[in-house]
Amino acid sequence: MSTLTSATDALLASRAADGDQLAFGVLVRRHAPFLVAFAIKLTGSRADADDCVQEALITAWRRLPDLAEPEKVRSWLTTIVSRKATDRLRSRKISEQIDEEMVAAEGDPERATVASSQMDALKRVLAELPEDLRVVWVLREVGGHSYEEIAEEVGTTPATVRGRLARARKTVLERMQEWR
Amino acid sequence: MTAHDETTETIGGSGYTLEDLSAYLDRNRTPRIAAIERDAECQAVLASMERMGRLSRELVAEQAVEPLADSWYDDIMREVMREFRAGRDIPLARTDDGTEIVVTEGALYELIRCVGDEIPGVLISRVRLDHPEAGGPLSIRIAMSVRFGRRIADAVDQLREDVRTAVERQGDLRVGTIDVTVGDVHLDEEEER
Numbered sequence: 001m002s003t004l005t006s007a008t009d010a011l012l013a014s015r016a017a018d019g020d021q022l023a024f025g026v027l028v029r030r031h032a033p034f035l036v037a038f039a040i041k042l043t044g045s046r047a048d049a050d051d052c053v054q055e056a057l058i059t060a061w062r063r064l065p066d067l068a069e070p071e072k073v074r075s076w077l078t079t080i081v082s083r084k085a086t087d088r089l090r091s092r093k094i095s096e097q098i099d100e101e102m103v104a105a106e107g108d109p110e111r112a113t114v115a116s117s118q119m120d121a122l123k124r125v126l127a128e129l130p131e132d133l134r135v136v137w138v139l140r141e142v143g144g145h146s147y148e149e150i151a152e153e154v155g156t157t158p159a160t161v162r163g164r165l166a167r168a169r170k171t172v173l174e175r176m177q178e179w180r
Numbered sequence: 181m182t183a184h185d186e187t188t189e190t191i192g193g194s195g196y197t198l199e200d201l202s203a204y205l206d207r208n209r210t211p212r213i214a215a216i217e218r219d220a221e222c223q224a225v226l227a228s229m230e231r232m233g234r235l236s237r238e239l240v241a242e243q244a245v246e247p248l249a250d251s252w253y254d255d256i257m258r259e260v261m262r263e264f265r266a267g268r269d270i271p272l273a274r275t276d277d278g279t280e281i282v283v284t285e286g287a288l289y290e291l292i293r294c295v296g297d298e299i300p301g302v303l304i305s306r307v308r309l310d311h312p313e314a315g316g317p318l319s320i321r322i323a324m325s326v327r328f329g330r331r332i333a334d335a336v337d338q339l340r341e342d343v344r345t346a347v348e349r350q351g352d353l354r355v356g357t358i359d360v361t362v363g364d365v366h367l368d369e370e371e372e373r
Contacts, residue, residue: 003368006303006367006368010363011305014305014323015304020293032248033246037240037244054252058260061259061260142236147206162203166197169229173228
């Protein structure tokens with residue numbers, strides 16, 4: 001018998017939209033690890049990332065019946081996660097929490113895997129980027145979002161996104177010079 | 181920000197700034213700008229930008245293979261299980277004393293999915309019900325996926341028969357047409373190994 005784990009994303013998303021909780025569970029297990037890694041890069045914090053992705057997935061469950069193209073469910077989920085993450089960053093800024101904890105979380109030795117030292121260097125550089133630059137970098141380079149989408153997500157204009165992305169790239173290139 | 185820290189200095193002999201190059205890269209280098217494509221320094225900057233982008237994707241992909249704890253999923257699924265989508269009520273039968281028994285759309289979807297998934301090589305995708313008037317037959321539309329190599333006509337015939345039997349067994353509900361579309365083909369994981 002065919003099992004749900006062999007089903008395509010489109011099938012699972014369609015069933016989940018019809019109210020199939022098991023299909024949604026399979027979909028969640030398939031994509032959550034990527035979404036969490038993506039959210040860690042956006043928020044700079046594992047705890048925030050977990051919260052954002054969990055919230056995003058519950059929102060997704062409610063909104064699935066409106067998803068027009070079920071085969072694009074992964075990028076749809078990524079967009080919901082970016083919204084949750086940027087909302088969280090905004091409210092974190094309002095409550096004036098200092099970003100120290102983020103840098104600490106990024107430098108967490110426990111998370112350092114067998115990655116090449118080049119990867120480690122980039123990880124550090126990204127963690128040290130000012131938040132507004134890091135967010136546009138991650139949404140563009142990892143999320144693959146357009147300037148217009150990013151502008152909407154972070155509440156600014158495409159021209160500002162273009163400028164921030166250029167500054168982010170310039171900073172990354174400079175600090176990664178020895179690896180270029 | 182100091183002047184030399186800006187992204188407005190031109191690169192090489194191109195006359196274009198780093199911000200221009202960055203936007204050019206994001207448009208997939210179209211339309212092609214010869215002054216950039218011919219300039220060695222611009223090419224080096226574009227290549228570095230691309231490499232760093234690729235590296236950051238690898239960074240996320242690498243972290244994405246770390247499994248999440250079962251408890252992490254439990255938190256979400258608990259919430260999801262609470263929010264059952266029932267949909268409309270569909271009259272199922274009427275008892276002698278006039279009590280109407282209904283079944284929810286959501287429950288019928290579930291029934292149809294279970295019946296379909298029991299058929300070898302079949303996975304049900306979307307289900308839609310059209311129930312025009314009280315007492316009239318129920319039309320069902322089903323989208324499904326068939327395992328690669330399975331004879332589609334046989335699978336569709338069996339699905340129609342099994343769904344009709346299962347739904348009609350529930351009560352007085354009569355099934356009219358059952359439209360089936362095969363929108364997907366899947367491979368069974370066990371067979372791939």
